Amino acid sequence: MSSPEIDVLVLGGAGVDTIVHVPELPLPFADSYMIRPGIETRAGQSGDFVALGAHALGLRTHHLDMIGDDHEGELVRALHRDRGIPLTDVLQPGGTKRAVNLVDPQGRRLSLYDDSRSRETDRLPEETVRALAGASRHAHVVITHPCSAALPVLREAGLTLSTDLHNWDGDNPYHEPFAHAADVVFLSTTALADPERAMRRIVERGRAQVVAATAGADGAYLLVDGEVTHIPAVTPPAPVVDSNGAGDAFASGFLFGRLAGEPPLRCALYGVVAGAYACTVPSTRADAIGRDELLARVKELDDQDATTTTATVPSA
Template identity: 25%
Template sequence: MTEPSLDVVAIGNAIVDVIARADDELLAMHSLVKGSMQLVDTATAELLYDNMGPGLEMSGGSAANTLAGMAALGRSCAFIGQVRDDVLGKAFSHDIRALGIRFDTPARTEEPPTARCLIMVTPDAQRTMNTYLGASQHLPPAAIDADLIRSARILYLEGYLWDPEEPRSAMRGAMATAREAGREVAFTLSDAFVIERYRDDFRALIEDGLIDILFANEVEIMSLAQINDFEEAVALFAPKVSTLVVTRSEKGAIAIKNGERFECGAAPVREVVDTTGAGDLFAAGFLSGHVTGKGPVDCLAMGAIAAAEVISHYGARPETDLKALMGGFLHA
């Protein structure tokens, strides 16, 4: 087997995030469920954007955020995702490449425009996401570079992108390529909304042994299991994957690897400002530890530190030097 030249290649939505403060009244006016993610059409995206206050615009997308964290920790990464050749598409491409992440997917020249996520952050730091998938849902199977997939230790897939048919087919092909090359496949469930739509698909992937590392939060794992008891839900899936990682907000996180359970508490944070990207950065820390041979306890701790950093400010990309925050974890 050829030694991998990259740590991770990820496939996900290529999105530009628009983040703004909002109050509960605004959410109620648009019948938005606080803390949820919903897909919106062009008209709804324009209406919500018009009703949002002043905001920050920055490149985002769940898997891309994870790679941003990994790149900040010195890991070698590549991203596969679809943008259009418009202003937001050029901004996304510039931002991800500026982080040192390889991004070679050709931009579309036709409608729809580049995807964007309108994120409303309420005073309790909960983020309500309204996602217009745009060009990202048109990632074709032909965009999957098999040699690139084979070159990475881990293929990381974003559950959000499972919704459209075209990228779903692309991801299935990438999983097959990774499996044939003997690489690990990591999958993040992303959101209970996505699980409700594709629970059977996700459970089939797990049952068929196609996922090595499964990331979820407490709500997602119970939704996947259709069980209201956290421990029962964990017990259902832990034997089916090599590593199950479940985050629990202020209660910390657990990892079950080959049947052995590990836990860590949440890392301290002075003030929770915006929970956008917490799970993405947790995955970044965990996977950064994993590809460098760290044990599950250290991987969990690295994930917790990365998540704590990102929830201390607006936006889903780290602003503080993650290497400095990790301290001895990067050198031990």
């Protein structure tokens, strides 16, 4: 049997964001605001950012999703074409997914997703999913409706799966098929009253070997083999300008480590380094940390830890 041609198959999450810079969040009611640097529209939603991040780290990446025959769809296709990321797009009758992101001066984001683009009947063709899965080592599944229907086909193909539940509240049943089918589950602590309880429930009810919960400036929490470990945040390499895409970058960095055979704690370190870099990228750009920069930054952190350890060991 030949080796897989694709390292990471990303399903779903292709779309376009309109970025609106606001003076503060929450935004007080007013008749109007004069804003700078202004309003811009660019391709890039969750699946796009995971694909971009994985590709930048040297992983052979392929993106599959439903995209409209519209201007926004052309922006998505152009992003992949310009970055050299293979894209298989299936026509989405309702049009390309869109969102408006309000971004404040501290880089915090509030996203407004246009829910009118998707339909209950939207599906990724089973034969296309099966063919791409058969050529892949791993699939990262975005929590959109067509991807939910593709989960059984991916599991039958025998490749490992990951998903990102984003700001799941721990109770919404919509997220459960994704959480229970994946080997690696990412999520945010933002809406969780008890993050550890939610993480353990994912493991108990599904097949996850690893659950990673990102916590912004507090770093992340990793559940492996029944033990929860805190992964401290790292200092970003430049000023923080936007948190958009940080969770997707964490996932890309983590998967880079996992597919290289690194242990989960090391994978999580890659994730927080990639996530910190993403926070320095303006919301109007789609960019990701490269492999050399990621490894160099991790080596710096290793060297710092080694120096600290040596300094604290008492002399004989």
